[in-house]
Amino acid sequence: xxxxxxxxxxxxxxxxxxxxxxxxxxxxxxxxxxxxxxxxxxxxxxxxxxxxxxxxxxxxxxxxxxxxxxxxxxxxxxxxxxxxxxxxxxxxxxxxxxxxxxxxxxxxxxxxxxxxxxxxxxxxxxxxxxxxxxxxxxxxxxxxxxxxxxxxxxxxxxxxxxxxxxxxxxxxxxxxxxxxxxxxxxxxxxxxxxxxxxxxxxxxxxxxxxxxxxxxxxxxxxxxxxxxxxxxxxxxxxxxxxxxxxxxxxxxxxxxxxxxxxxxxxxxxxxxxx
Amino acid sequence: xxxxxxxxxxxxxxxxxxxxxxxxxxxxxxxxxxxxxxxxxxxxxxxxxxxxxxxxxxxxxxxxxxxxxxxxxxxxxxxxxxxxxxxxxxxxxxxxxxxxxxxxxxxxxxxxxxxxxxxxxxxxxxxxxxxxxxxxxxxxxxxxxxxxxxxxxxxxxxxxxxxxxxxxxxxxxxxxxxxxxxxxxxxxxxxxxxxxxxxxxxxxxxxxxxxxxxxxxxxxxxxxxxxxxxxxxxxxxxxxxxxxxxxxxxxxxxxxxxxxxxxxxxxxxxxxxxxxxxxxxxxxxxxxxxxxxxxxxxxxxxxxxxxxxxxxxxxxxxxxxxxxxxxxxxxxxxxxxxxxxxxxxxxxxxxxxxxx
Ligand SMILES: Nc1ncnc2c1ncn2[C@@H]1O[C@H](COP(=O)(O)OP(=O)(O)O)[C@@H](O)[C@H]1O
Ligand SMILES: [Mg+2]
Numbered sequence: 001x002x003x004x005x006x007x008x009x010x011x012x013x014x015x016x017x018x019x020x021x022x023x024x025x026x027x028x029x030x031x032x033x034x035x036x037x038x039x040x041x042x043x044x045x046x047x048x049x050x051x052x053x054x055x056x057x058x059x060x061x062x063x064x065x066x067x068x069x070x071x072x073x074x075x076x077x078x079x080x081x082x083x084x085x086x087x088x089x090x091x092x093x094x095x096x097x098x099x100x101x102x103x104x105x106x107x108x109x110x111x112x113x114x115x116x117x118x119x120x121x122x123x124x125x126x127x128x129x130x131x132x133x134x135x136x137x138x139x140x141x142x143x144x145x146x147x148x149x150x151x152x153x154x155x156x157x158x159x160x161x162x163x164x165x166x167x168x169x170x171x172x173x174x175x176x177x178x179x180x181x182x183x184x185x186x187x188x189x190x191x192x193x194x195x196x197x198x199x200x201x202x203x204x205x206x207x208x209x210x211x212x213x214x215x216x217x218x219x220x221x222x223x224x225x226x227x228x229x230x231x232x233x234x235x236x237x238x239x240x241x242x243x244x245x246x247x248x249x250x251x252x253x254x255x256x257x258x259x260x261x262x263x264x265x266x267x268x269x270x271x272x273x274x
Numbered sequence: 275x276x277x278x279x280x281x282x283x284x285x286x287x288x289x290x291x292x293x294x295x296x297x298x299x300x301x302x303x304x305x306x307x308x309x310x311x312x313x314x315x316x317x318x319x320x321x322x323x324x325x326x327x328x329x330x331x332x333x334x335x336x337x338x339x340x341x342x343x344x345x346x347x348x349x350x351x352x353x354x355x356x357x358x359x360x361x362x363x364x365x366x367x368x369x370x371x372x373x374x375x376x377x378x379x380x381x382x383x384x385x386x387x388x389x390x391x392x393x394x395x396x397x398x399x400x401x402x403x404x405x406x407x408x409x410x411x412x413x414x415x416x417x418x419x420x421x422x423x424x425x426x427x428x429x430x431x432x433x434x435x436x437x438x439x440x441x442x443x444x445x446x447x448x449x450x451x452x453x454x455x456x457x458x459x460x461x462x463x464x465x466x467x468x469x470x471x472x473x474x475x476x477x478x479x480x481x482x483x484x485x486x487x488x489x490x491x492x493x494x495x496x497x498x499x500x501x502x503x504x505x506x507x508x509x510x511x512x513x514x515x516x517x518x519x520x521x522x523x524x525x526x527x528x529x530x531x532x533x534x535x536x537x538x539x540x541x542x543x544x545x546x547x548x549x550x551x552x553x554x555x556x557x558x559x560x561x562x563x564x565x566x567x568x569x570x571x572x573x574x575x576x577x578x579x580x581x582x583x584x585x586x587x588x589x590x591x592x593x594x595x596x597x598x599x600x601x602x603x604x605x606x607x608x609x610x611x612x613x614x615x616x617x618x619x620x621x622x623x624x625x626x627x628x629x630x
Contacts, residue, residue, distance in 0.1 A: 015551055015617065017404020018334040023496030023506075026401070030505075053401075090501070116503035124501065130494040133487070141491045144484070145503035187502065 021127075025092040025112075026053045032109030034118070037101055041067040042226050043120070043195045045089040048098035057096065058084045059250045066195065066228040066243065071221050073258065075234040075271060076247035082230040083125050085247065086199050089228070090122045091115050103194065117145055121193030125200045125230070128184035131173025135164050138172050138183050142190030150190065157186040160216060178209035182216075189220065196220065198229040214240065235272050238262050246271060295452070300585035302454040306443070307581075312566075312573040314462040314531055317469035320565030321524035322542065323549035324476065324558055325517045331493045331556035332513045333394070335407035340521060340546065342418035345539035346385055347522025348529045349426050351378030355433045367437035368460070375526055382518040389414055390514055398510070415540070422536045431534040436460060454581075461530040472523060473562060476516070480558065485512055493556070541606065545572065548609035552616050554623025563624060568609055576602045 040046075044065035051058040058081045066072035074082050087093050089100055091112045099108045102118055110118065130138050139157060143150040158165035161182040167175060172183050181201055188196060201217065202210040210233065218240060221227050231237030238244050241258030246267060254267050261267050322344060329337040337343075354374035364370050393414060397406055439445075440463045443455025480486040492499040492509040500506060525539060532538070549568045553560025579597035587593075600607065616623060 013405070015555065015621075016336050016408045018330050018556060019404055021493065021495045022334055022404075023401070023500065025497050025500060027500060030507075092497070092500070112500050113503045113505055116501070122501050124497065127495050127498060130491050130498060132494045133490060137487055137491075140484075140487060141499070141502050141504070144488060144491075191503070 024052075025087065026094060027112050028091040028094060028108075028110065030111040030113070032111060032114070034105045034107045034110050034114075036104060037099075037106040038104050040101055040104075041065040042103055043089070043228065044099075044101050045085065046099045046101065048085065048088050048095050048100075050088055050093060050095040050097070051084070052093055057250070059088060059095075061098070062247065062250055062252055063255075064089065064228065064245050064252075066226045068226055069221075069224060070242040071218075071227045071229065071240055072243040072245070073234075073237040073241035074228070074230045074245045074247060075232075075237065076245075076253070077271070080247040081250035082247055083199050084250070086122070086197055086228070086230060087124070090120060090197065113145070116191060119191070119194030120197065121188035121191055121195070122197040123184045123188045123199060123201060125203065128199075129172045129180050129187065131171065133172060134169050135172050135175070135183055136168040138187050139164075139190050142187035145191060153190055153192060157189055160189075160219065161186055178205040178213065181205060181213060185213075185216070185220075193225065195226045195228065198227060200230050200232055203232060210236075235262070238272075296585040299452055299454045300582045302446075302450075302452055302456050303582050303585065306454065306456045308570075308573050308577055310456075310458060310462055312569045314459075314465040314527075315573065316566035316569030317465050318524050318528045318531065318565075319542075319545055319549045319569050320562040321469055321472060321520050321527070322546040323553065323561035323565050324473070325520040325524065326546055326550045327553070327556055327558055327561040328513060328517055328520070330550070331558075332489055333407070333510060335404040335411065336547065336555075337517075338408060338411045338543065339389075339414040339418055340517075341539045341541070341543035342415050342422065342536075343382065343386065343518070343521040344525030344528070344542065345422045345536050346418055346525075347378045347382035347518065348525030348534055348539070349378075349422050349536070350381035351375055351522065351526045352426065352431055352433045352529065352534050354378065359435065365436060368464070369434055369436045369530055371433055371526055371530055372464070375523065378526060379519050379522045382522045383515050385418075386514040386518045387511065390510065419536070419540060426534075426536070428536055433534060434461065434530050459531070461527070465527045465531055468523060468527060472520065476520075476558065479516075489513060544606055544613075545569075545609040548613040548616075551613060552623055554625040557623065557625045560623050560625030567624075568612060571612055572605050572608045575599045575608050576605045 044063065046063050048059045048062045049057055062081065062085055064072070064074055064085055074085065076082050088095055091110060095108065099106055101107065102120065107115060107118060130141060133141070139154055143153065163179055164182055164186060167179065172180065175183065185198065185201060198217065202213050205213065214236065217227060229237065238258040238261050244256060244258045244261040245252060246254040246261065254261060254264060256264070322340065326337060326340050329335065351371055351374045354377040355371045358370050358374055363373065365373055393410060394407065397410060437460050439457060440460055441456060441458040443457040446456040480490060488499065488504045489509050489512060491502065491504060492506060496506065528542070545568050549564035550561050551564070552567050553562065553564030577598065580593055580595065583597055584592045
């Protein structure tokens with residue numbers, strides 16, 4: 001029996017409870033305020049320290065940032081805290097120390113919903129689509145905070161990912177891995193975000209689909225949306241990166257331009273397989 | 275059979291259509307005692323099960339307080355009905371309770387929002403697991419149980435007025451000349467009609483409106499809903515409001531059809547949960563189908579088939595027992611057995627809900 005009175009005892013009986021799709025985030029509470037804080041990159045999680053709920057710190061003084069017109073890539077071994085860092089930037093967990101700034105504003109106290117409203121879009125690593133809803137409904141939910149006409153944006157997404165238009169009335173959960181990732185990215189683009197955060201957008205897809213997804217991501221970046229991205233395929237990702245971060249155990253191990261990191265013998269040896 | 279024919283009308287002796295007539299009588303008796311009552315009971319169960327299934331799907335727990343929520347909503351409706359009756363307000367042939375229903379729903383909404391605020395919200399903030407919510411809802415059940423009895427008392431309360439029948443058995447017999455009468459009560463008509471309207475509205479809401487879709491999104495994936503800018507607390511609130519509506523309507527329809535007694539609502543919990551689980555927990559379509567499956571099973575198993583059988587089989591085979599599988603006292607056992615069978619054989623329910 002665990003010491004946490006709200007933990008997992010007796011939860012296997014699905015006729016009593018429905019844990020599927022239950023939230024795991026301990027997001028920043030609603031009602032927080034943002035305030036001006038000039039200077040710095042467009043989006044930065046600065047000196048972030050924190051973890052999940054009351055658990056141990058996963059991030060230690062970690063900084064990740066992306067500036068206008070850039071693609072920034074985060075690489076690192078499994079369990080390094082890359083996803084945790086992304087969630088922290090999005091307010092999906094509480095920071096014990098550090099700040100998140102967006103476009104000259106300190107948004108550390110803002111809830112995830114408010115960050116969406118400020119123009120941030122996020123594709124998490126896992127469970128990044130509404131599986132029981134159709135492709136079109138997924139896109140509609142992406143645009144949930146918008147009150148204007150979304151048909152133009154939806155048409156743009158269908159231009160970017162033509163297969164989605166074909167499948168728009170199909171449940172997203174029935175699609176292939178690559179198509180699901182396209183739905184996930186499409187959903188995040190529906191708010192017309194000012195910055196896009198992608199957590200392993202090419203995970204679990206075939207190499208051909210991966211190249212295709214990378215092309216699409218570069219296409220999005222060319223439209224002027226800065227992209228902060230976690231990638232398993234470090235070499236390929238760093239090649240297209242303006243800025244690269246190597247995280248190890250929740251800390252910044254190496255930081256530099258994509259080319260610098262690719263050229264760094266230490267980084268090559270430890271993370272790029274020589 | 276010819277002998278029996280003399281009982282109703284001497285001149286019917288002339289025609290040799292006894293068997294057809296008997297068959298017709300059998301059908302009428304079947305409709306009167308089985309089909310119509312089961313339809314309206316099924317509609318009441320379906321509405322109750324829809325509330326349970328919505329909470330299961332969106333708030334992620336089996337709400338044991340649902341029966342007593344129905345009782346509370348119905349109680350407020352009963353009280354307002356009495357008030358209207360004392361003022362001399364009525365709806366003519368329709369029960370005054372229909373006029374009081376919106377007030378009952380409002381009262382129930384206030385109750386559920388208050389319970390959520392005082393009780394469930396705390397556990398949501400702790401990210402408590404569903405089983406904790408279930409036990410919490412059991413506590414809420416007891417409190418509501420006491421509250422309702424404290425306010426209105428534990429006894430049967432009558433609040434039905436207006437025309438009792440759309441077609442009474444006697445009128446039916448006079449019109450058709452058949453031996454069996456077919457009674458169609460006003461409350462049964464209202465129940466079925468209301469259920470159809472409510473279900474259509476609910477499905478339209480869940481599948482077509484932005485708020486409805488955001489509720490489905492939250493049910494599917496809470497974290498992603500948060501990332502999309504959907505406010506989880508708003509989803510929870512809207513869910514409670516809808517559930518209050520469904521519970522009150524189900525409770526009032528049941529009360530009109532039978533009578534209002536707080537304890538029967540607690541007992542209704544079993545058939546309601548059986549309906550929701552048989553249909554597949556978390557699946558609204560399943561809840562409706564489940565409601566009718568349970569209602570028809572309960573009514574057919576506890577109905578004394580003697581009359582219908584006597585009409586259909588040849589005279590010498592007519593049964594001399596009641597041909598009743600189970601006494602009505604055991605009607606709850608039917609839900610229980612069906613529930614067990616479904617959980618053993620097809621735990622996801624007929625329509626593949628979320629339970630595995
Ligand atoms: N929801 C969670 N609750 C508690 N700990 C978590 C959760 N998610 C991840 N962790 C822990 O955080 C650490 C970093 O995980 P993660 O950020 O997913 O790594 P990466 O994305 O770099 O592979 C791991 O030790 C993992 O066990
Ligand atoms: Mg990760």
